[in-house]
Amino acid sequence: MIPSASCAPLQSYHADSAVNPITPLGEPTSGDDGVAQHLLEGNQKGAFPLMGISKNAEDGYNWRKYGQKHVKGSEFPRSYYKCTYPDCLVKKKVERSHDGQITEIVYKGAHNHHTSRPSLLVSPFLQNEVPDSVDGGSSSVKAEDGAVWRSIQLGCKDIKVDADWRVDGLERTSSTSVVTKTSDPLSNPQEKTKGVLESAGTPELSSTLASHDCDDEDGATQGSICPGGDADDEESEPKRRSLSLSLSLSVPARTIWSYYKCTSAGCPVRKHVERAANNLKSVITTYEGKHIHEVPATKNSSQVNSTAGNLPAATSNIPLPKIANVPKPEPHVQDHTIHFERKPALGNEYMKPCLLGKFGSDAKLRPSSIYQMQFPPLQNSMPYASFGMNINHNETHPACYMAPVLPDFPIPVPMSIHGSSNMVLGGSDNHGNSIGPIRSFLGGQQLRGTDLRFVKPELEQENNLYDNRLHISDHENASSSSPMFCRVVGSLPN
DNA sequence: AGCCTTTGACCAGCG
DNA sequence: TCGCTGGTCAAAGGC
Ligand SMILES: [Zn+2]
16 A cells, blocks of 8 residues: 555654654653664764654553555655554544654544553643654644644754854754644543643744843844843843743744853853744843853944843854744844853753742743743752753754753743653643653653743643642742843844 | 554545 | 545554
């Protein structure tokens, strides 16, 4: 039925594509990890797309493939899977390209059970897994009945960072799963599921982001820069930053995270750059700390002088993939001569529970709603969020092959890690059931559930989308003695 | 033995 | 009715 040629990729990665064809969120189920592991370990050759087929990725459900067809109009064969759980009628269709990238997923039905592995916890966004293919291609996760047919942009690769800004952490992409509308009437939390569905989305990290606390002339525009990030703005009081997040349904499914550290000796400043994977020119740069040294004059000071954001050279020097529909260049994105370097590997030092501020951007976001993201005051001595890094990333991110570095703040819930860096966040399943500890699986490094702390958005407190343990301390109480903390929203120039 | 994938055949819907 | 298409079945084989 299916030409053998079309099946070749699937056969090559059958352990992954068949058992867990699209399960980017977890750990291996049954001990057939050889293929994926091999892929992960062997992709120095640039086989980056294969990372998406990590055997380690799993959504916690068991699927049995019951058919494969080459459908008309589709370049790649479509595989049909059923949930193997007794009486569970959930099916999904997966289309994979020849190199193993998932190009489309269609879910049908709702599970009437939890994941096969109780320990595997999935955030509402991740409950129905997102294809974990990469390569910047576009895939889609769809609900069978047409309730949600949302194209998502899959991960981007090859983000290079200019020498002035060395990636402090591993580049990661986050994925947002589109929870499909259920058609299973037995699924009592239909409403809840649907609610998740409606709100499932990652904030579009582009022009919809605006900084509330920025009153400068550009504060409300795309790429607005929060004051107080560094020495450029000494008078501002960046004890806490709030960002409103306007959400869009055309959300990027992934976010690329990069971490940098100022290379000046003893300078604690770090920055954290978020990019929407499908719009790499849209960046959110979060600064932590104050430079202890003179900040060199910027090459382009048209905007920074008033906003005090040390806009990273990385955001402007990164050779960006061509992406359609990118926002026009923003002049405030500029180069700085401040040097940043990757953080050293800190190992378990960073694997501590953190109780940082609120990241309320994710749990249940409705399109176009405004969210307040309250950023915690970062303290140099604070424990680091256990946002594990996959050391193996260095195999696929040539520009980011630094030692693993962990961010200094919690990661918003919908941001999972793509490729081999899969992170499963706590939350509820698509039946509205609260699920337990967060699990983060990052290229073989699993973090304990307690290593992550999230806070569900204020608006969604009662929706039980997050496990209680996701609560974090009220950072307002701890914001008094914080160094500068700034979040910069930017857009990369063409 | 059990579960899985593979794959040709079969079925249903549709024009 | 027929052909096309997408979806499913089920036998065969593998692990
Ligand atoms: Zn199921």
